[in-house]
Amino acid sequence: MKDFAFTGGRPDPFTFPTEALIEASAKALRDLGGSLVNYPGDNGYRGLRELASMRFERREGVPLPVDNISLTSGSMQALDLVLSTFIEPGDTILTEELTYSGTLGIMRHLKANIVGIPMDYVDGMNVDALDARLKELKAQGIRPKLIYTTANHQNPTAAILTLERRERLLELANTYDTLIVEDDCYGDIDFVPNPTPDALFKLDDSNRVIFIATFSKILGAGVRQGYFVARQPYYDAIHENRWDGGTSALASAIVAEFFKNQLDEHLAVTNAAVGAKCRAVTETLEKNVADLCSWTQPRGGLFLWITLPETTDMEKLVELAGKHNAGFSEGRVFHYRSDPIKCIRLAYAYCHVDNIPEGITYLCEAIRAAQVESIDIAAD
């Protein structure tokens, strides 16, 4: 049976640049040779930090400070290091009310008080609601330790925080004396030209923003090459909390060598492929469940968010879709307090584009079949 995996934030396997990486490996290994017996250092292989800086400059017009970048095992380790540095049990974190389940996992592991801020699926976090919540917390004597946001191609909704909201968010961080953790792990996965406003890290002039990004989502999660960027004193504070001996210089050097000359080229190829998959999903949804559901229209990233009818039996949906191996992620895992919302997330980059219509059609049939009889609802 075919596997229609719309689960997990994985990039496109069919544009994975195997041969180019083989060439990059040979060059990187020949350049480094015996120097690979050395530790990478806590901040990691300089060549990839320089590449990360240039990558930011390509999009934002300004480079990242190379000495403030630290390489990590994907953005996950960056998140773990950053959050565990600043959060003690009971500390308050603000975040979009829907956000990445892995981030929520770390926050819960750290016993943080997670406060979800309402958002819309196009423009991101509602900054008026954020302001109101910050005021309330202040009245209770609570200063949140940080605001976590995925401003670009948000997971799970694909929202992009508008420039106006970004500026307001920075003002609020200043006013209420808190930090912002900007998780840009879906940045550069753009289906239209320049869909994302300036990064918060770029706009910030008050040392309020810690920036997190990764090469995992534009290359492969298996390479585990992410990074955080923090100005002092935060950079050193995070490193005091780091005990892994640094990130594999072997993998870093290969990734740096590959992207050094092929960043634009690779993004053009893989973003076109992922964008086509996204369109195949929305077209199939449109054809099958336009009367039942609504969904977001990603301008980039790896995810699409579907709002199902309130009459959906979620357990039945999982069971029916599972019969055809049509995998998806249930909305509640992205909710800050795990509310059983009638939404699902589709990750569209992994499945072969030719299989998407069939897989999404199965999913649509399952959605329709998982509706509870309207008479039962009326009887409530």
Place this chain on the structure above:
Amino acid sequence: MKDFAFTGGRPDPFTFPTEALIEASAKALRDLGGSLVNYPGDNGYRGLRELASMRFERREGVPLPVDNISLTSGSMQALDLVLSTFIEPGDTILTEELTYSGTLGIMRHLKANIVGIPMDYVDGMNVDALDARLKELKAQGIRPKLIYTTANHQNPTAAILTLERRERLLELANTYDTLIVEDDCYGDIDFVPNPTPDALFKLDDSNRVIFIATFSKILGAGVRQGYFVARQPYYDAIHENRWDGGTSALASAIVAEFFKNQLDEHLAVTNAAVGAKCRAVTETLEKNVADLCSWTQPRGGLFLWITLPETTDMEKLVELAGKHNAGFSEGRVFHYRSDPIKCIRLAYAYCHVDNIPEGITYLCEAIRAAQVESIDIAAD
């Protein structure tokens, strides 16, 4: 000016297998291709876990259970994960009174109560002293959470824990209901045939031992490929504490591919080179400071431990040796409570073998010149 770096636990750069790794990279990348878009999983790339299992079988005669192995960023991340899973602030850890400074760093970061057990430089931890200390602690109502030991080619002394002591250590762990963390990161770096007795993990029949090892010390610290091995329920407990998305499958697959057919061959070549360096160090010491110092005779590993005269001015020694770039590590960083002991550690695998006589001669001259006038001592 030449650099005589006898610092840092790095393997030999001159036997680093650059060309063989280039071939391994090509094969690994071609085998994996687009599957590298997937996460490695918390326990990491299976091919390297299988290799770790076979590596253990090669030496110990029995394989490691592949599903109980978890790949990490060197042995450092393994240590960090294991220790942070079991240690709460104030918990007691027992260890050789001299041990790896990085391990002590993690223990202090976790606010552990570190209890150093006397040891000798040939046979390792004094198990009678351990027994006595465990009794004392029990009388105080303290159950140590774990005993940390580097049983093979110990850092910094090069001691090898005897089989008899290993058996007694396991008995004591049972009697006093505590765990053993066996850090085998220098295992397989042997200068003589089979110098090390059975691993504690192999001897253990009561689920008391968590085993840590790495490929860093037989290949390169820059590859960051270590692992821990734990039986249940410890394996899952440690993973509940892990949030990095797993170890780079790209780097793991390259290392696995390289070692699959060349483990014995590579160990033969690199161990011969490192052993020759060790002999060059001891011969130069013998020629220059036999009247002043004593030192250990490593049967493997990366380190040699020198006991200096009590009349040594350590600050002056650092200054004088530094004038010739003859780097070493001061003994106190390896002492569990940082006592200012008159000892130094030499890491001999990094410096070119041809430069060792010159570098060690400078160091010997510095040792001699750093002696405080005997008349001052007498005057005390």
